Amino acid sequence: MKRFSGFIEFIREQGVVGLAIGFILGGAVAKMVTSLVTDIINPFIGLILGKVDLKNLSAHIGSANISYGNFISNLIDFTIVALVVYVGFRVLRLDRLKKQEK
16 A cells, blocks of 8 residues: 555645546536537527528638638637636635635
């Protein structure tokens, strides 16, 4: 057991378990946000814009096909994930925790 004591201490001090849990929860949140955007937000935008599928929006310039609809969907995903992280950061008061450590 002494062989692994340094490793176990590293895991305790560095919060590796918390990091792993955060990583797993982050993946689950990303899936939920993608589903929210794809299944709920994009259809509402389609209703407003007149039956438009955001993922298939594109512009043709010469022989080039610029697919900007998928970019818009990913931008909405990113905005929602950033908002969730910001709210979580503020609710957990992690900004104050950093200031107290100094």
